[in-house]
Amino acid sequence: MAHDHTHGFGTKAIHAGQAPDPSTGAIMTPIYQTSTYVQQSPGKIIGEYDYSRAANPTRTAIEANLAALEGAKHGLCYSSGVAATGVVLHTLSAGDNVLLCDDVYGGTNRLFHRVFKQLGVETTLVDMTDLNKLEDAFKDNTRLVWVETPTNPTLKCIDIEGVAKIAHAKGARLAVDNTFATPYLQNPLALGADVVCHSTTKYIGGHSDAIGGALLTNDDELHRELKFIQLSEGAVPGIMECFLLLRSTKTLHIRMERHCANAKRVAGYLSEHGAVEKVIYPGLESHPQHEIAKKQMRDFGGMVTIYLKDGLDKARTMLERVHLFGLAESLGGVESLIEHPAIMTHASVPPEQREQLGISDGLVRLSVGIEDVEDLIEDLDQALA
Numbered sequence: 001m002a003h004d005h006t007h008g009f010g011t012k013a014i015h016a017g018q019a020p021d022p023s024t025g026a027i028m029t030p031i032y033q034t035s036t037y038v039q040q041s042p043g044k045i046i047g048e049y050d051y052s053r054a055a056n057p058t059r060t061a062i063e064a065n066l067a068a069l070e071g072a073k074h075g076l077c078y079s080s081g082v083a084a085t086g087v088v089l090h091t092l093s094a095g096d097n098v099l100l101c102d103d104v105y106g107g108t109n110r111l112f113h114r115v116f117k118q119l120g121v122e123t124t125l126v127d128m129t130d131l132n133k134l135e136d137a138f139k140d141n142t143r144l145v146w147v148e149t150p151t152n153p154t155l156k157c158i159d160i161e162g163v164a165k166i167a168h169a170k171g172a173r174l175a176v177d178n179t180f181a182t183p184y185l186q187n188p189l190a191l192g193a194d195v196v197c198h199s200t201t202k203y204i205g206g207h208s209d210a211i212g213g214a215l216l217t218n219d220d221e222l223h224r225e226l227k228f229i230q231l232s233e234g235a236v237p238g239i240m241e242c243f244l245l246l247r248s249t250k251t252l253h254i255r256m257e258r259h260c261a262n263a264k265r266v267a268g269y270l271s272e273h274g275a276v277e278k279v280i281y282p283g284l285e286s287h288p289q290h291e292i293a294k295k296q297m298r299d300f301g302g303m304v305t306i307y308l309k310d311g312l313d314k315a316r317t318m319l320e321r322v323h324l325f326g327l328a329e330s331l332g333g334v335e336s337l338i339e340h341p342a343i344m345t346h347a348s349v350p351p352e353q354r355e356q357l358g359i360s361d362g363l364v365r366l367s368v369g370i371e372d373v374e375d376l377i378e379d380l381d382q383a384l385a
């Protein structure tokens with residue numbers, strides 16, 4: 001079923017990459033908790049496996065499942081989202097330039113600027129909501145464009161198709177971090193991206209219990225490279241994490257439907273609240289890239305960002321008073337979370353860059369979960385009172 005394009009998303013989520021275990025009929029893919037595999041004679045392996053860093057059947061199942069969901073030919077899983085990001089960066093060499101959208105996950109920003117910089121990979125930050133700025137930013141040595149959309153935490157939406165055309169005309173590859181949207185809402189490969197990156201820790205895992213990352217591509221040559229780096233660097237997920245992900249993707253479509261519906265209600269409620277200066281949600285007509293979001297996303301996701309009128313004081317009280325929303329970093333789980341990007345998730349972004357991006361003291365990010373939305377609104381209401 002791995003490359004089955006005829007079934008709908010929900011059917012693929014439940015079945016792709018998986019078949020009943022041939023020896024027992026077990027409907028769930030077993031947890032092949034093994035590091036190695038016995039051989040018949042030296043070099044003559046029994047099945048497809050010789051060592052679990054290279055490949056493991058539970059991992060093969062989730063890799064094929066995620067590939068099917070993104071409409072990709074190939075899928076690879078890694079030990080975390082940043083490990084997956086690092087693998088894409090390892091396809092570059094010293095002296096290469098990368099164009100990075102200016103409002104990315106804090107850990108992505110840190111990886112580009114603090115780790116790969118030392119290895120000679122140069123990063124240029126660009127506001128990619130303006131394609132003219134993107135075009136002007138290219139240098140002779142630009143090999144890769146890295147896009148996150150919607151961005152984190154200010155939920156800018158970047159025109160993937162537009163960026164892909166420019167990147168390819170300039171001879172660069174396009175990587176898209178699709179963590180916020182998930183394959184249920186947005187498929188960057190179909191819009192021209194060369195590789196999609198996910199932190200499966202977030203919506204794909206969805207239960208706040210496992211760290212992981214994935215890379216999906218249709219490009220055979222790029223896949224070989226990414227797989228070689230997976231084997232050589234060894235940032236592979238544990239087998240239990242692979243099993244947890246297989247269980248999680250089976251409900252991705254229904255979880256996302258509820259995340260989107262709840263977030264829309266919460267965004268609407270907050271828009272009317274007197275303590276709130278501005279609500280950022282791609283589904284609102286007031287969102288500056290609402291049209292782009294409508295064009296490339298099926299719905300608008302579960303993340304809502306707000307600016308509070310009274311800055312840090314109000315933010316602090318609100319974050320201390322919530323009961324149902326957990327005050328925590330991360331996002332995309334079934335439970336609602338709330339956080340303060342300037343102090344928490346984006347503390348590693350330099351203050352000047354934070355200010356320029358609007359990551360101010362009054363900014364609060366909500367990951368709206370799939371609880372009953374009336375209860376979530378009641379919780380926010382008492383926290384903002």
Ligand SMILES: *Cc1c(COP(=O)(O)O)cnc(C)c1O
Pocket residue numbers: 080081082083105107108148152177179180198199200201202211212213
């Ligand atoms: C969390 C996150 C990452 C990093 O993933 P980890 O699994 O925490 O390593 C990358 N990109 C985005 C958009 C994220 O939210």
